[in-house]
Amino acid sequence: xxxxxxxxxxxxxxxxxxxxxxxxxxxxxxxxxxxxxxxxxxxxxxxxxxxxxxxxxxxxxxxxxxxxxxxxxxxxxxxxxxxxxxxxxxxxxxxxxxxxxxxxxxxxxxxxxxxxxxxxxxxxxxxxxxxxxxxxxxxxxxxxxxxxxxxxxxxxxxxxxx
Numbered sequence: 001x002x003x004x005x006x007x008x009x010x011x012x013x014x015x016x017x018x019x020x021x022x023x024x025x026x027x028x029x030x031x032x033x034x035x036x037x038x039x040x041x042x043x044x045x046x047x048x049x050x051x052x053x054x055x056x057x058x059x060x061x062x063x064x065x066x067x068x069x070x071x072x073x074x075x076x077x078x079x080x081x082x083x084x085x086x087x088x089x090x091x092x093x094x095x096x097x098x099x100x101x102x103x104x105x106x107x108x109x110x111x112x113x114x115x116x117x118x119x120x121x122x123x124x125x126x127x128x129x130x131x132x133x134x135x136x137x138x139x140x141x142x143x144x145x146x147x148x149x150x151x152x153x154x155x156x157x158x159x160x161x162x
Contacts, residue, residue: 045123046070052119053079053144060112062086065142075154077120077146084135084142093137102135105142109133120146
């Protein structure tokens with residue numbers, strides 16, 4: 001969806017997409033690099049991320065995972081959810097229509113990418129630079145993977161080694 005915004009000059013217009021403003025926000029966030037959290041803080045972040053992603057699944061998909069765990073380590077956040085499928089999806093899976101369920105879930109994840117990333121960014125205080133998602137049927141699992149912007153120390157280390 002594109003929006004047409006009038007500029008200060010008469011009869012000229014700027015075109016801006018919602019995605020462009022999100023990308024600008026991410027660029028400004030990347031300029032503030034942070035360090036890795038302490039072990040206790042990492043545990044609190046993992047619990048908060050797990051709850052946030054499960055809550056978003058429940059609110060937007062109609063059903064949340066029965067079990068949800070998150071792992072926060074260095075520049076990676078991984079959320080593992082078990083028992084995620086809605087009754088409709090279970091019916092399709094029982095009928096062997098795995099590709100339909102996988103395609104629907106994939107489209108859902110693409111639609112939710114910004115919301116998921118924003119939740120992780122808010123909790124960790126670090127920008128998400130990559131997001132991937134995958135589902136599995138037996139056992140019933142969903143995996144959300146987030147790669148975070150490297151910390152200031154990692155940037156300094158990389159600069160000194162080059």
